[in-house]
Amino acid sequence: MAAEPKTKYDRQLRIWGEQGQTALEKASICLLNCGPTGSETLKNLVLGGVGSITVIDGSRVEVGDLGNNFMVDESSIGQSKAKCVCAFLQELNDAVKAKFIEENPEALIETNPAFFTQFTLVVATQLVEDSMIKLDRICREAGVMLIFARSYGLTGLVRISVKEHTVIESKPDHFLDDLRLNNPWTELKRFADTIDLNVTEPVAHKHTPYVIILVKMAEEWTKAHGGSLPSSRDEKKEFKELIKARMIAIDEDNYKEAIEASFKVFAPLGISSDLQKIINDNCSEVGSNSSDFWVMVAALKDFILNEGCGEAPLEGSIPDMTSSTELYVNLQKIYQAKAEADFLIVERRVREILKKIGRDPHSISKTMIKSFCKNSRKLKVCRYRLIEDEFNNPSIPDLQKYITNEEYSVAMGFYVLLRAVDRFAANYNSFPGQFDGEMDDDISRLKTTAVSLLNDLGCNGSTLTEDLISEMCRFGASELHAVAAFIGGIASQEVIKLITQQFVPMSGTLIFNGIDHKSQVLAL
Amino acid sequence: MTDATTAPSRSRDLDKLLLRPGNLVGPIFDPGTQLREDLKEYVRILVVGAGGLGCELLKDLALSGFTNLEVIDMDRIEVSNLNRQFLFRLEDVGKPKAEVAAKRVMQRVSGVNIVPHFCRIEDKEIEFYNDFSIIVLGLDSIEARSYINSVACSFLEYDSDDNPRDITMKPMVDGGTEGFKGHARVILPGRTPCFECTIWLFPPQVKFPLCTLAETPRNAAHCIEYAHLIKWNEVHGGKAFDPDEPEHMKWVYNEAVKRAELFGIQGVTYSLTQGVVKNIIPAIASTNAVISAACALETLKIASGCSKTLSNYLTYNGVEGLHIKVTEFVRDKDCLVCGPGVLIELDTSVTLQKFIDLLEEHPRLLLSKASVTHRGKNLYMQAPPVLEEMTRSNLSLPLFELMGKATKDIVHVTGIENKDDKKTSCLRKLRVVFKGIDGIMDMDMAGGA
Ligand SMILES: [Zn+2]
Numbered sequence: 001m002a003a004e005p006k007t008k009y010d011r012q013l014r015i016w017g018e019q020g021q022t023a024l025e026k027a028s029i030c031l032l033n034c035g036p037t038g039s040e041t042l043k044n045l046v047l048g049g050v051g052s053i054t055v056i057d058g059s060r061v062e063v064g065d066l067g068n069n070f071m072v073d074e075s076s077i078g079q080s081k082a083k084c085v086c087a088f089l090q091e092l093n094d095a096v097k098a099k100f101i102e103e104n105p106e107a108l109i110e111t112n113p114a115f116f117t118q119f120t121l122v123v124a125t126q127l128v129e130d131s132m133i134k135l136d137r138i139c140r141e142a143g144v145m146l147i148f149a150r151s152y153g154l155t156g157l158v159r160i161s162v163k164e165h166t167v168i169e170s171k172p173d174h175f176l177d178d179l180r181l182n183n184p185w186t187e188l189k190r191f192a193d194t195i196d197l198n199v200t201e202p203v204a205h206k207h208t209p210y211v212i213i214l215v216k217m218a219e220e221w222t223k224a225h226g227g228s229l230p231s232s233r234d235e236k237k238e239f240k241e242l243i244k245a246r247m248i249a250i251d252e253d254n255y256k257e258a259i260e261a262s263f264k265v266f267a268p269l270g271i272s273s274d275l276q277k278i279i280n281d282n283c284s285e286v287g288s289n290s291s292d293f294w295v296m297v298a299a300l301k302d303f304i305l306n307e308g309c310g311e312a313p314l315e316g317s318i319p320d321m322t323s324s325t326e327l328y329v330n331l332q333k334i335y336q337a338k339a340e341a342d343f344l345i346v347e348r349r350v351r352e353i354l355k356k357i358g359r360d361p362h363s364i365s366k367t368m369i370k371s372f373c374k375n376s377r378k379l380k381v382c383r384y385r386l387i388e389d390e391f392n393n394p395s396i397p398d399l400q401k402y403i404t405n406e407e408y409s410v411a412m413g414f415y416v417l418l419r420a421v422d423r424f425a426a427n428y429n430s431f432p433g434q435f436d437g438e439m440d441d442d443i444s445r446l447k448t449t450a451v452s453l454l455n456d457l458g459c460n461g462s463t464l465t466e467d468l469i470s471e472m473c474r475f476g477a478s479e480l481h482a483v484a485a486f487i488g489g490i491a492s493q494e495v496i497k498l499i500t501q502q503f504v505p506m507s508g509t510l511i512f513n514g515i516d517h518k519s520q521v522l523a524l
Numbered sequence: 525m526t527d528a529t530t531a532p533s534r535s536r537d538l539d540k541l542l543l544r545p546g547n548l549v550g551p552i553f554d555p556g557t558q559l560r561e562d563l564k565e566y567v568r569i570l571v572v573g574a575g576g577l578g579c580e581l582l583k584d585l586a587l588s589g590f591t592n593l594e595v596i597d598m599d600r601i602e603v604s605n606l607n608r609q610f611l612f613r614l615e616d617v618g619k620p621k622a623e624v625a626a627k628r629v630m631q632r633v634s635g636v637n638i639v640p641h642f643c644r645i646e647d648k649e650i651e652f653y654n655d656f657s658i659i660v661l662g663l664d665s666i667e668a669r670s671y672i673n674s675v676a677c678s679f680l681e682y683d684s685d686d687n688p689r690d691i692t693m694k695p696m697v698d699g700g701t702e703g704f705k706g707h708a709r710v711i712l713p714g715r716t717p718c719f720e721c722t723i724w725l726f727p728p729q730v731k732f733p734l735c736t737l738a739e740t741p742r743n744a745a746h747c748i749e750y751a752h753l754i755k756w757n758e759v760h761g762g763k764a765f766d767p768d769e770p771e772h773m774k775w776v777y778n779e780a781v782k783r784a785e786l787f788g789i790q791g792v793t794y795s796l797t798q799g800v801v802k803n804i805i806p807a808i809a810s811t812n813a814v815i816s817a818a819c820a821l822e823t824l825k826i827a828s829g830c831s832k833t834l835s836n837y838l839t840y841n842g843v844e845g846l847h848i849k850v851t852e853f854v855r856d857k858d859c860l861v862c863g864p865g866v867l868i869e870l871d872t873s874v875t876l877q878k879f880i881d882l883l884e885e886h887p888r889l890l891l892s893k894a895s896v897t898h899r900g901k902n903l904y905m906q907a908p909p910v911l912e913e914m915t916r917s918n919l920s921l922p923l924f925e926l927m928g929k930a931t932k933d934i935v936h937v938t939g940i941e942n943k944d945d946k947k948t949s950c951l952r953k954l955r956v957v958f959k960g961i962d963g964i965m966d967m968d969m970a971g972g973a
Contacts (some may be wrong), residue, residue: 010604014799014806015703036587044809047607064536070583072633092610094730154831163945172844182891184884207740320743328742328786433540467547474544478537480589482821485580493842496810503704505845513972514821515548517834 005049005095012048020500023047025095026184027120028052031134032105034085036124036481037151039071040488045495052097053089054119057082060106060433068481083262106131113138116199119167121145121495124502125488128389128481129422136161136387147499148387149491152483153475154419154514156413160384160491160505162498164283166293169378175378178315182229187334192216196329197246209323209331210258217243217258218265231267236266254322270310271377278379279304288357292364295357296307299349303342309393312372313342343373378495380504390509391419394524396458401464401523408508411511413464417472417509420450433476443473472517483514534635535560538589541830550829564591564635567827570656570798571595572645572672574621576807577662577699579611580816585660586633588824593629594656596648597622597640608809625820645671645951650936651900654694655681656821658695660697664805666726667948669698673711673719674951676863678936680713682864688714695832697822699815703806704842707835708818710826718914720864728946729803744784744791748800751779767802776801832948860888863933865953872924872958876904883937889952894939898927906939924958932957933965 005021006013013021027050028416031038034057042053061076061084061298063108069085073109076084086100087171101108105124108115116122116138124135132148139146140163143271146161180188192215199205222229240259247255271279278284283294290298304312312504316339347369372379402412424446425431428437432442445468455466490510497505533539542560555557555667569590571581574597585593589927595731599621602614611628612621622640645668653659653675663669671938674696683689696711698719736742736749756776766772772861777797784792796803817966821966825833834850841847866888870879876896883891896903903918903926905911918926927933935955941950 004603007603008606010607010795010798011804011807012607013795014804015808040813044813045611047610047809050608059795062536063532063534067534069535070632071586074634170844194876244608322736322741323740323742325742325787325789328740349787422930433544436544439544463596472548473539474546476540476544478540480541480821482584482817482824485584485813485817486821488840489810489817490846493810493814495848496808497842503842504844506842510846512849516832516849517818517838521846 009049016496016502020496020502023500024049024496028054028118028437029495030054030056030116030119032056032108032122032124033126034069034071034081035065035126035151035479036069036484037149037156037479037488037491038123039085039089040196040485041067041123041125041149041491041495042085043071044090044489044492046093046096046098047097048492048496049060049093050499052099053086053099055098056103056105057084057085058102058107058359065406066248068394068479068484070481074209097469109135109138115140116144119144121498122401123149123491123495125149125491126151127275128425129419130426133388133391140386145319146493147494147498149480150418151487151512152418153472153478153480154473154512155418155472156483156487156512156514157415157418158487158494158506158512159387159508160382160494160498161387162238162382162384165248165382165384165498165505166291166503167382167504168293168368170375170378170380170504171502172504174379176264177212177317177319178312178377179264180311181211181320182218182267183269183311184215185338187338187404188215191330191334192219193335200248202249206252206254207322207324207325207327208254208256209321211318211321211331212327212517213243213254213258214265215263217246231443233381236262239265243322256497262299271312275312275377275379278381278413281381286353286357288359289358292368295353295359296346296350296365298353299346300372300376300395302349303346307345309343312376313346314339315377317338317374320415334444339374343370346373348508360475382505382507394457396433398522398524399457399459402520403459407518408520409463410468410513410515410518413468414472414507414511414513415522415524416450416454416464417446417468420453421448421472423453423475424449431471431477435476439473443470446473483512486514487512535589542589542828546830548827549831550833553829558913560589563589563827568592568594569823569827570653570659571662572659572668572909573597573662573664574625574640574810575599575605575662575664576608576812576864577701577816577819579609579622579625580631580661580729580812581660581699581820582611582638583633584816584820585823585853586629586638588638589651589822590823590827591624591636593626593636594639594641594796595622596643596645597625598642598644608812610808619638625932649761650675650678650897656694659694660698660819660823661696661822662819663698664700667730669719670723671949671951672696676711677718677862678951678953680862680933680953682714684866695826697819697826699819701807701811701815703808704811705842706811706815707838708815708822708840709837709905710822711836712835713862715855717853719860720861721856721859722837722853728944733816740782741789743789744780744796745792745800746757746798747783747787747789747792748780751776751781752801755779755783765780773798773801776806811842858955860952863943867955867957869957870923872922872960873939874923875920876923876926878921880904880919883939885910890942891937891939891950892942897936898933904936923956927956 008126023517029050031042034055059081061079061081061189065072071085080102082100083103086098090098122139122144150157192212195212197216205440230236240262243258284297284301286295316336318335348367350364354361402408421431432446433439450464494505497503506521510520510521511521543555545555567590571578574595601616601619601621603617605612611625612890616624620642622642625637626640630636659676677698679692679694681692682690693713699708732749737746741747777794780792784890822834835852837851837853839849880894883889883894884895893906895905902915904915935956941949
């Protein structure tokens with residue numbers, strides 16, 4: 001008996017749609033180390049229906065693993081951890097192809113770098129600095145997405161490493177509608193002209209959509225004010241008063257909506273600085289190696305500079321508003337028609353560019369271009385430094401900023417200490433506080449290590465508190481289940497965003513602060 | 525490696541936190557093996573909800589040193605749960621969530637005992653909830669949260685200076701998710717805001733006005749709600765609509781399609797119909813995992829003091845980048861639920877029936893169908909019928925007599941609150957004071973009037 005995938009995945013299809021689901025089902029994920037952090041990351045991905053997983057771990061299950069990893073039980077003791085974890089994960093979803101390899105990830109990174117090229121994405125958990133750097137180079141070169149996750153006592157980190165990740169469907173929660181109230185195109189103006197705001201019939205009066213009210217009021221205002229829109233505070237207030245004065249009854253929701261939405265009339269013309277940055281990016285000078293995304297950006301840029309007169313293609317949808325059905329549906333059609341017209345221009349430009357760079361002009365689908373146009377105001381480009389660059393040349397001003405900012409200082413402290421414990425381990429063959437009985441020595445050794453690390457980074461070490469250093473030793477490289485589930489949950493969330501190419505992945509390194517939960521994303 | 529603390533142990537990792545002294549810890553923290561054993565032996569945790577959060581919570585708590593867990597949930601497993609409720613398999617569909625979840629976790633984590641309760645949260649006596657050290661909430665409904673909150677807060681007692689008595693405090697840890705967003709919070713009644721203190725964080729859902737549905741539909745959801753709320757009753761007059769009945773859902777869908785065609789509206793799909801009618805909240809495994817883990821960690825910290833606790837509200841948003849924020853909300857000093865209780869002044873002659881009638885008109889309570897308990901004793905119960913019959917004769921007796929002639933004391937009432945055209949089951953703590961018993965009291969009243 002198999003469940004209908006549509007029903008099984010219903011709750012997530014409502015978030016990332018069929019397209020996102022297909023992307024997940026095509027993805028092959030590799031996990032390095034299947035302690036609780038790695039196991040929990042994969043659990044969330046297997047439930048969501050990723051195509052295949054490959055679990056890599058060379059260790060055998062010990063008694064201690066039973067206390068922090070749900071994927072192993074008493075019967076697993078002495079067996080390959082990768083095998084046991086893989087078997088449990090397979091039980092969660094038979095649509096996923098689950099494989100395991102009993103091998104030490106560090107050894108695999110050293111001996112067989114080509115191994116990693118077969119995957120869509122690698123989830124590397126509990127790796128120390130040295131292996132992280134090596135794996136990062138391998139994946140970057142092979143164009144394989146990489147995400148690091150680590151749990152360490154009550155702290156931990158998640159860090160994405162991808163050269164470039166571009167997003168069309170960023171799906172932000174709050175984004176200003178694309179209504180062009182302050183810059184209506186001919187058809188919208190003409191439609192507004194057919195409607196009389198002074199209609200005396202009360203039912204008609206209270207069913208005039210606010211878009212029309214605002215377009216007409218804005219036009220009236222500009223006529224009376226030498227072509228400019230309300231800009232000062234007083235003018236904006238006056239504008240709202242003028243709208244209010246047009247009401248003929250107190251229960252006119254459309255007028256209330258118009259007053260509330262009047263800020264949309266005052267919104268600046270043209271594109272946002274974020275979008276400006278994208279069209280100015282070097283990558284928008286396209287060549288035969290350019291990705292589809294950048295080819296479309298190049299077309300978008302041409303559109304904005306030419307037909308768009310400084311504006312991006314119209315999104316084409318309107319929010320719900322009080323209105324008669326007829327007016328609303330007609331208004332919707334006007335927005336859709338303009339969006340379609342803009343799309344056709346961009347599509348033509350895309351095809352021209354493709355031809356120019358020697359590609360098949362139809363190699364980018366209509367659906368893709370349409371989606372690109374609809375989302376063009378919300379495009380996102382995320383780039384991540386190589387781990388090695390970050391480790392060796394972190395941005396000193398940012399580093400100093402984080403250290404001195406109270407909101408960030410604990411997270412920054414943990415960032416430094418998470419690196420210091422790896423240096424410590426490289427020197428002393430164990431993590432600070434890993435074994436009982438050496439706590440006092442380890443605390444002072446960790447302090448020395450952390451201070452010298454900070455000095456190497458060009459920072460003053462005096463801001464690391466004794467309390468935090470002792471806590472780090474107390475953690476003793478433990479992997480607590482709840483922390484691992486938290487870190488793994490975040491890692492899987494980011495993996496989903498990377499694979500579906502929807503929503504926006506996090507930008508820097510998440511440092512988990514399990515003491516008071518003031519976790520932070522540090523961009524270094 | 526012969527040292528007892530380094531010998532192979534299940535709590536290898538947890539021991540680092542529970543056995544070692546720390547600098548950034550809670551005031552009650554007393555590290556050592558005794559603490560570890562106490563968590564196992566004496567701490568009892570109730571998980572409310574065995575859904576997306578509940579499954580994760582049970583696993584997380586079972587692997588965080590707790591061995592006495594109970595879980596309550598009234599739902600049965602559905603296919604659409606399987607993308608995140610990882611304790612359930614296809615063959616479990618139709619079985620009670622609480623029972624399957626408890627069984628699965630016990631199978632995998634030896635030494636853990638989980639008692640399932642397959643029932644509504646209101647079906648349990650209030651005292652049931654008093655048995656737990658901490659209540660952890662993994663719910664998706666505001667009403668259910670509000671109910672458990674009122675129950676937990678009702679155990680809180682205040683001393684004569686109106687300071688909460690810590691020993692009566694029932695901590696709650698509450699989680700919630702929607703898509704890529706979620707929250708986790710710690711509620712220490714009397715010390716940090718309770719659910720009701722910050723109820724404004726959960727604004728009621730906006731419903732479409734009926735006239736929009738009937739006269740001016742503009743989008744697919746309007747057409748669906750028209751079919752669901754208006755047309756269904758017109759055609760099926762009297763027969764209740766059952767959202768879990770596929771035939772009913774298909775009928776609504778077909779009607780919505782017809783209406784959309786009539787008005788030239790696009791976008792009615794079967795999936796949207798289900799979403800609108802059942803008010804489906806999108807849910808994924810990863811967000812549930814993050815929020816539950818934060819809740820489980822806080823539960824461990826409250827129980828052991830092994831680190832500072834979250835103070836007091838965490839929000840997680842993974843839509844655009846990653847944003848984790850902690851906000852320290854403050855208590856509502858006049859909170860009806862976690863405060864010392866609404867003061868009710870009565871004459872000694874007031875009967876229990878009169879008292880119950882009074883609650884319905886009291887502007888701060890508006891409580892109908894009240895059941896009344898005093899110090900664990902049922903004075904009057906609306907249900908079940910047996911209890912109603914047993915307590916009915918009390919209605920004609922003076923409350924003063926029923927309360928053992930105490931001049932002032934706490935009374936708990938459960939009933940239906942009618943606020944803003946909404947009816948919700950709730951529990952309220954009342955401070956009943958009888959007038960004219962001693963002179964000092966009378967003078968106080970006179971001064972306050
Ligand atoms: Zn309160």
